[in-house]
Amino acid sequence: MYRYDNYDFALVRARVAQFRDQVARWQSGLLSDDEFRPLRLQNGLYVQRHAPMLRIAVPYAMLSSAQLRALAHVARTWDRGYGHFTTRHNIQFNWPRIEDCPDILEYLAQVEMHAIQTSGNCIRNITTDPFAGVAPDEIIDPRPLAEILRQWSTFHPEFAFLPRKFKIAISGTREDRALTWFHDVGLQLNLDATGEPCFRVIVGGGLGRTPIRGEVVRESLPWQHILTYLEAILRVYNLHGRRDNAYKARIKILVQALGIEEFARQVEAEWAHLKDGPATLTQAEYDRVQAHFSSPAYRQLPAEQADFVARKAADPAFARWVARCVHGHKMPGYAAVTLSLKAPGQAPGDISAAQMEAVADLADAFSFGEARSSHEQNLILADVEQGRLYELWQAAKRLGLATPSVGLLTDMICCPGGDFCDLANAKSIPIANAIQARFQDLDYLFDLGELELNISGCMNACGHHHVGHIGILGVDKNDAEFYQITLGGRQGNQARTGKVIGPAFAAAEVADAVEQIIGVYVAHRHPDETFLDTFDRIGIEPFKNKVYEHRAHGRAKTAATEQSA
Amino acid sequence: MSILIKHQSIVPDTWQRLEADEDPNRQPLPEADLLFPQAIWQARKNEIISRYKRIGLWLEPDADLAPLAADLDYFQVIAIHFPKFVDGRGYSLARLLRERYHFAGELRAVGDVLHDQLFFMRRVGFDAWALKAGQDAERALHAFTTFPTSYQGAVDDPTPLFRRRNP
Numbered sequence: 063m064y065r066y067d068n069y070d071f072a073l074v075r076a077r078v079a080q081f082r083d084q085v086a087r088w089q090s091g092l093l094s095d096d097e098f099r100p101l102r103l104q105n106g107l108y109v110q111r112h113a114p115m116l117r118i119a120v121p122y123a124m125l126s127s128a129q130l131r132a133l134a135h136v137a138r139t140w141d142r143g144y145g146h147f148t149t150r151h152n153i154q155f156n157w158p159r160i161e162d163c164p165d166i167l168e169y170l171a172q173v174e175m176h177a178i179q180t181s182g183n184c185i186r187n188i189t190t191d192p193f194a195g196v197a198p199d200e201i202i203d204p205r206p207l208a209e210i211l212r213q214w215s216t217f218h219p220e221f222a223f224l225p226r227k228f229k230i231a232i233s234g235t236r237e238d239r240a241l242t243w244f245h246d247v248g249l250q251l252n253l254d255a256t257g258e259p260c261f262r263v264i265v266g267g268g269l270g271r272t273p274i275r276g277e278v279v280r281e282s283l284p285w286q287h288i289l290t291y292l293e294a295i296l297r298v299y300n301l302h303g304r305r306d307n308a309y310k311a312r313i314k315i316l317v318q319a320l321g322i323e324e325f326a327r328q329v330e331a332e333w334a335h336l337k338d339g340p341a342t343l344t345q346a347e348y349d350r351v352q353a354h355f356s357s358p359a360y361r362q363l364p365a366e367q368a369d370f371v372a373r374k375a376a377d378p379a380f381a382r383w384v385a386r387c388v389h390g391h392k393m394p395g396y397a398a399v400t401l402s403l404k405a406p407g408q409a410p411g412d413i414s415a416a417q418m419e420a421v422a423d424l425a426d427a428f429s430f431g432e433a434r435s436s437h438e439q440n441l442i443l444a445d446v447e448q449g450r451l452y453e454l455w456q457a458a459k460r461l462g463l464a465t466p467s468v469g470l471l472t473d474m475i476c477c478p479g480g481d482f483c484d485l486a487n488a489k490s491i492p493i494a495n496a497i498q499a500r501f502q503d504l505d506y507l508f509d510l511g512e513l514e515l516n517i518s519g520c521m522n523a524c525g526h527h528h529v530g531h532i533g534i535l536g537v538d539k540n541d542a543e544f545y546q547i548t549l550g551g552r553q554g555n556q557a558r559t560g561k562v563i564g565p566a567f568a569a570a571e572v573a574d575a576v577e578q579i580i581g582v583y584v585a586h587r588h589p590d591e592t593f594l595d596t597f598d599r600i601g602i603e604p605f606k607n608k609v610y611e612h613r614a615h616g617r618a619k620t621a622a623t624e625q626s627a
Numbered sequence: 628m629s630i631l632i633k634h635q636s637i638v639p640d641t642w643q644r645l646e647a648d649e650d651p652n653r654q655p656l657p658e659a660d661l662l663f664p665q666a667i668w669q670a671r672k673n674e675i676i677s678r679y680k681r682i683g684l685w686l687e688p689d690a691d692l693a694p695l696a697a698d699l700d701y702f703q704v705i706a707i708h709f710p711k712f713v714d715g716r717g718y719s720l721a722r723l724l725r726e727r728y729h730f731a732g733e734l735r736a737v738g739d740v741l742h743d744q745l746f747f748m749r750r751v752g753f754d755a756w757a758l759k760a761g762q763d764a765e766r767a768l769h770a771f772t773t774f775p776t777s778y779q780g781a782v783d784d785p786t787p788l789f790r791r792r793n794p
Contacts, residue, residue: 069776069788076774084743092763093743100713101743183713213778213788219750220722220781223715289779289787300719335727340780340787347789 063124063432064209064354066174073216074171077178081105082164089161102160104184104222105167106152106177110484113157117180118170120151122208122232123192123434125441130422130433132173134415140166145418147403147411147439149475149526150229151189152180156482178216183224183311185215185296189231191239192436195355196398196444198390202251202259204234206352207285210343214289221296225303226311228296229268241437243267243275243557244529246313247295249288259285265295265325266317269523273559274314277322279329285348289341294333298325358430358445363395367449382504383455383466395448401433401441401458402465402473406498409491410476411439420461428454437526437553438475440468471513471580472498475526479519479536480543486519488536488543489569493517496573501580510580513593514552527551528559531593532579537566545572549579549605550597561602564610575609582608630764631735632745632756635771637764640757642683642704644737662706665690668698676701685737688716692723699730706757709738718751725752725782745770752782 066074081101088098102108106117118133133153137145140162141155148154158166167177179186188211190204191197211230215221221228233240234251242248248264261283267276283291295313304310317325374381389398401421404410413421421441425433428450429443436442441463446454458464467473474497477483479490494517501507516530520537527533533548544566551560567575580593582605587596597605631640647664648654654667656675662683663675675682683704684695690707699705705724707717717736724730735755736748742762749771758764780787 067792069792072775073778080743080773087742097712097741097743183715210789216778217747217774218779219747219777220718221715222747223713223718223744225715297719301716305714305716340785340790344789347792350789350792 063126064121064205064351070174070213071171074174074176074178075168077105077176077217078164078168078171081167085160085164100182100223103182104179105163106180107160107163108181108484109160110156111480111482114160114163115482116155116158116163116166116177117148117152118155118175118177119180119187120147120153120175120435121212122188122190122194122205123151123436123442124205125425125433125435126173127422127425127431127433129173129175130418130425132170132175134418134422136166136169137415137418144412144414146409146478147413147435147441148477149437149439149524151187151435151437153435154478156478181227183226184222184228185218185224186227186229188212188215189229189240189245189437191233191235192434192442193239193389193398193444194234195357196391196393196396197235197239198392199236200234200392201236201253202234203352203355204232204240204249204251205355206348207249207251207288208232209351209354210347211288211292214292214341220293221300224296224300225305226308226313228299228313230292238553238555238557239437241526241529241553241557244269244273244553245276247292248276251285252282254282254284261285261288263291263295266314266322268312268314269526269528269559270312271309271521271523272312272314273523273528274318275558276314277317279322279326286343287337289343290336290339291329291333293336293341294329297332298328302328357393360393360396360445361447363393363447363449365394367395370448370451373452377452379466380452380455382508383464384451385508386466386468386470387464388451391445393445397446397448397451399429399443399446399451399454399458400436400468401443401463402468403440403463404467404473404498405462405465406472406502407495408462409478410474410494413441417461417463420457421463424454424457438468438473440473466504467507469512469514470507471501471510471515471532472507473514474498475514475516475530477518477524479517479525483519483524485522486536487521487538488519488545490517490519490525490534490536493534493536493545493569493572496569497576500573500577510584511592515576516551526553529553529557530560531597532576533560534572534576539566543569545569547572547575547579547609549602550594552594563602563606578609579605629757632758632764632767633733633735633754635768637768642706644685644706662704665695669694672698686720688714688720690720692720692728696728699724699728699732702730702732704733704735704755705730706735706737707753709736709740709744712739712741712744714739718747721748721752722782742767742770746773750777750781750783 087093108115231240231245232249244267250262254260263280264276265279434442476494480486517534518525518527529551546566548560651667662685
C-alpha cells in the first residue's frame, strides 16, 4: 500500500499543528463556535448527541496491521474501547474529548493516518472497491489513481468551501462495487480502443434527501487529464451550485437544473482553459504511485487445493462460511476473506480494540500485513492462501468475526442513528438488532440467498437505504420515530433507488414488516430466483398488499398510535 | 484608518468601499481612493476614468468576469467580497482573475475574512486582506506558513508537487 514520503508526513503533521492551534483558539474564545465548526468538520470532528465524534479516513479502504493497532490504541486510550466502520472507508470514534483530538491525530500521523476532509463542504475521502488489486473482474487497479486524487484533493485551495460536501468514487472493475452511479462524481476506469486507461466520468449522483442516479458527463477521458477535468467540474459547481439552501446545494441539484448537456458544455468550456496545463498527470507520477501497489509476493499455487476441498466436504459450518465470506481472487490458490462485523447483537460496523488488534495479527499471519474496510462495513483480508482458510476461519470464529452472513439479510448496512448522531430522526441500531434477532436461523438465511438490507436513521442516508434491496429510513413524525420501507434498490452496474412501499411503520412493527416482505418473496419465488429477481418480476403490489393487510393507513393509523400512546 | 495585510505585513489601508445607491447614474462620487461596485463602474466607466487616477473595483461573489475582461488594466485594486467565510466562490473568482484574465494589480479579500482562510486565499491569488473586525492581525500573519508545501499547483506556484517531488 502507499507509504508516505517526507512531503506527505510534513503535510499531515502541519495539519495536526494547525488543528491544535484552532482548538486552542476556540477554547480561549478567539474562534467562535460558528467559526470553529467548518474548521473542525474539515478535520472530521463532529459534536454529537453524547460526545464529539472523530472520523478518521481509511483512504480507498487500505489498512496496514500497524494502523489497526494504532486505531486500537486510540480506542483504548481516548475512547471507550471500540470504533465504528462507516460505509465510506472511514472509522469513527464516538467518545473522544475535543481537547484530546489533536493528540489523537498526532498519534495517528505516525502511522500515516489523518482526519483531513472526512467531513465538511469540501472534497471528501475518495472511495473505491475494497477488492481493488485482487478482484478477478478487475480491468485496472484503481488505487494508484485514488491516491493521486487523494493528494490532489488534500487542502485544495480553491475547493475548501464548496456549496456542500463532494464525494468521489472510483472503480476499475466490470461490476461496479464502488457505487459510482450515486456519487457527486463517479469515475469508472476502463481501457480505450488503444489499450490506454481512460475514465467514464459520471456526475450528479447521490443519495440523501433527493436520491438521483448520476449521468455521464464524459464517456471517455484519458487518465492524464483527470485532475484538470475534475477542476473544471468543481469550478463550475463552486461558482454556480446553490448556496441558499443546504438541501439544494449538492452538485446533483445543479446538474438537474441545468440539464446534463448544458452542464457538460460549461465543464468543457472551463476545461478548454485547463487542459494540458501543469496539473496534467505524468507517466512518471503514475509509475511512482503505482509502485506502492504492486502485488505482494504470491506463491505459485494450484487453483484448488485438495485439503481445502476435503475440509469443506467434512465440515458444513466451514463450507457455509466459505460460501458467504470467501471471495474470488485473481491469483490461483488465493482468496479474499470478509471478516464480518455483523455478529448478532452487535451494532453493524462496530469493532472493539481487542478485535482490531486481533485483525492486525490475522493480517500479519495470513494476508501480507494488510486489511481493507468495505462499503458493507466489514473488514477484508485480501490475500489469503486457500490452504490456510480453515485455520483462518477457526481463528476468526474465536474472535466473533466469522458470522457467515455476508450478502445475506443480516449483513445489514446501518448508520449509528439516533443513539449517537445528532442529525438522526430515529434510532437505527435497535432496528438492526431486532431484525437480526428475528432472522437467526442460518439455514433459513442461506435459503433466502442474496439480500441486502440497509438502514439509515435520517434522510442523509449514511446507511445507503435507497440502494438496499430492502431499505429502511428513520423519519420523525410528531416527535415519534417511524420507519419508511423501500424495496428494489440496488448497487452495481444497474444501480437504482428503491420504491417506497407505503406509510411508515412504528419501531416495534419494522421486524414484522420485514418478515412479511420476506414471506411474500418466499411464496412467489421461482427456483433460483433472488429477492431482486422476484421483486422485478412481480412488482411492489404483492408486497404492499401483504404488509398493509389489516392495517389502518395514514391519518387513521397516526390517530390510533396517538390513542395508544 | 483601517489596516490591511499586504505582502505579509500590516499596512494602512487608503481605499474605501463605495456602496451603490438605488440609482448609480446620479450617485455623487466623492474624492477618495474608491472601490467601485460593478454596477457603478459599468454605468459610469468613462466618467470614472477621466476623474480618478487610482481606481478600485468591488466584486460580489456572483460577479460575471467576462464583461470586465477588457477593463482590468484600469484597476489598481480588485476587492472580492466574502459575505460569509464559508462562501467559497471568491476563491474561484480570484484564480480566474489571475490565471485566465492575467490581472496583475492588488487582489484583496474583504468581508468575512478570517485567520484560517488566509493560506488558501494566498494560494489562489489574493495578495491583500482586509480582515474582519476583531481578528488579531499580528497572529494572522502566521497563517501564511501553515503548510510547508502543497500537493496542487495554484496561482502562487502553478507546478504541482508531483512535478517537483524529490525522493
